[in-house]
Amino acid sequence: MRRLRGFGxxxxxxxxxxxxxVAALVIVAIGATAAIAAAHVVAxxxxxxxxLLVLWLSLRRAVARG
Amino acid sequence: xxxxxxxxxxFLASTVEMVExxxxxxxxxxxxxxxxxxxxxxxxxxxxAVAVAALGPALTVIPLSGLRLVVGGLLLVFGLQxxxxxxxxxxxFKALHDEDAIFARELAEAETAARVERAGVDWYGFTLxxxxxxxxxxxxxxxxxxxxxxxxxxxxxxxxxxGAVVLVAGVGIAVRAxxxxxxxxxxxxxxxxxxxxxxxxWSAEGAGAxxxxxxxxxLGVLAFVVAASLLLVRVLQRERRTRLETIGVEA
Numbered sequence: 301m302r303r304l305r306g307f308g309x310x311x312x313x314x315x316x317x318x319x320x321x322v323a324a325l326v327i328v329a330i331g332a333t334a335a336i337a338a339a340h341v342v343a344x345x346x347x348x349x350x351x352l353l354v355l356w357l358s359l360r361r362a363v364a365r366g
Numbered sequence: 367x368x369x370x371x372x373x374x375x376x377f378l379a380s381t382v383e384m385v386e387x388x389x390x391x392x393x394x395x396x397x398x399x400x401x402x403x404x405x406x407x408x409x410x411x412x413x414x415a416v417a418v419a420a421l422g423p424a425l426t427v428i429p430l431s432g433l434r435l436v437v438g439g440l441l442l443v444f445g446l447q448x449x450x451x452x453x454x455x456x457x458x459f460k461a462l463h464d465e466d467a468i469f470a471r472e473l474a475e476a477e478t479a480a481r482v483e484r485a486g487v488d489w490y491g492f493t494l495x496x497x498x499x500x501x502x503x504x505x506x507x508x509x510x511x512x513x514x515x516x517x518x519x520x521x522x523x524x525x526x527x528x529g530a531v532v533l534v535a536g537v538g539i540a541v542r543a544x545x546x547x548x549x550x551x552x553x554x555x556x557x558x559x560x561x562x563x564x565x566x567x568w569s570a571e572g573a574g575a576x577x578x579x580x581x582x583x584x585l586g587v588l589a590f591v592v593a594a595s596l597l598l599v600r601v602l603q604r605e606r607r608t609r610l611e612t613i614g615v616e617a
Contacts, residue, residue, distance in 0.1 A: 314504070315440065317447035326442050330435070330569050337574030344575040347566045348587060351442070352594045358450050359598060363459055363605070 319361060325354045368581055371588075372517050375560040376526030379509045382553050383502040384534035389469045389544045390498030397476030398491025405487050406495025414503040418511065418524075425515035435572025437516040438565050444508070445561025452555035453595060457602035462551050469544040509561070516568050559595060563588045 316323045329350035336343035395403035425433065454460035472494070482489045510527045514520030537545060566587050570577065577583035 314508075315443060317443075319447075319450070322446050322450070323443045326439060326446070326569075330439050330442075330573050333570055333575055334435075334573035337576075342575075343573070344570050344577050344583070346575075347442075347570045348590050351446070351562065351566055351591070355446060355450065355453075355594070355598060358446070359453060359602065362450065362454055363602065 319358045321361065322354055322358050325350070325357070329354070368517060368584060369519070369522060371560065371564070371584065372513055372519065372523055373526035373529075375557065375564065376506075376510055376513055376523040377530045378553055378560065379557045380506045380527040380530035381534060381548070382550055382557060383506050384531055385465065385545045385548050385550060386468075387499045387502040388534055388538045389465050390472055390502075391495050392538070392542070392544060393469055393472035393476050394491045394495040394498070397473050398479075398481075398488045398494070401486075402488040402491030403495040406492040406497075407499050409492075410496045410499035410503060413500055414507055417504075417507055421507075421511055422515075422520050425511060426520070428515075430516075430518070431572055431574075433572070434516050434568040437512045438567070438569025438572050440508075440565075441512055441516075441561050442565030442569055445558055445563075445565045447558075448554060449558030449562050449591075449595060452551070452558045453598050453602065455551055456555060456599045458606045459602060463554065465544040465546040465548070465550065469546075513564065516564070555595070559588070559591050563591045566591070 329347055332350075333343045333346045336346060391403050391407055394406065451460060455462050476490065476494060479490045484492075506527050510523040511520065514523030517523070534545065563584065567577070567584050579586070
């Protein structure tokens with residue numbers, strides 16, 4: 301069980317890293333892009349601006365944590 | 367154009383990771399003997415080859431749109447990690463990556479660890495080298511497989527990575543010292559930008575969005591990510607300067 305938890309922890313750290321909020325917001329942004337595209341509305345612009353916002357929020361959190 | 371970016375991204379990411387792996391193998395070899403360090407290097411390389419051989423063909427059978435959605439999302443999360451750290455380093459909020467300092471620390475730890483022999487090799491030296499190469503190599507494998515499969519050319523991405531491995535190993539054997547002069551921090555910044563760019567491009571395509579200008583839009587996304595990253599560095603640099611001035615320290 302401990303090894304399984306360690307294995308999961310490794311992959312979590314490997315992919316998600318220091319800030320889980322980045323992964324969560326990226327999933328939300330991709331989902332929103334898919335929803336807009338499914339409604340036949342131009343959707344390419346959403347992800348670049350979402351990424352800028354996510355990066356800014358994550359940097360603020362890192363700076364605040366010191 | 368995308369092929370050039372693909373090879374460049376795999377090459378840069380692999381160079382950075384291999385420089386870090388070389389530092390660990392050198393520390394293990396000098397402190398614990400080359401036999402155990404090289405055995406660890408060989409075992410890790412074998413494990414990485416098995417991972418590529420198992421996952422590579424599996425990825426090629428997944429439909430491209432679904433693959434790009436998943437791979438793009440993973441690359442985006444992964445790339446933002448790199449970019450975030452690179453921006454924090456460039457703005458002074460995080461210490462710069464120093465290969466000489468890391469080498470000195472690894473060497474000191476390896477020299478003081480107790481000696482335990484297993485199967486004829488020093489276990490500490492073996493595991494230090496094995497873990498170092500495996501962990502750094504996993505990032506290379508991840509990048510090669512995701513980039514290669516989403517672009518439909520794993521061999522091309524693998525060629526970029528192989529070029530980096532040969533170059534770093536060759537220079538490492540020649541100088542027998544950590545490659546501290548490699549501009550690692552700038553390269554990590556570039557890798558973060560490229561991973562994020564491809565992540566945005568592919569995940570948007572996978573989600574059903576259509577880029578204006580098709581593949582040529584990749585250049586526009588790249589320019590946007592570069593500009594946004596440099597802007598964020600500038601903003602954080604100014605904030606750090608203000609903070610230091612507030613507490614009476616000259617930046």
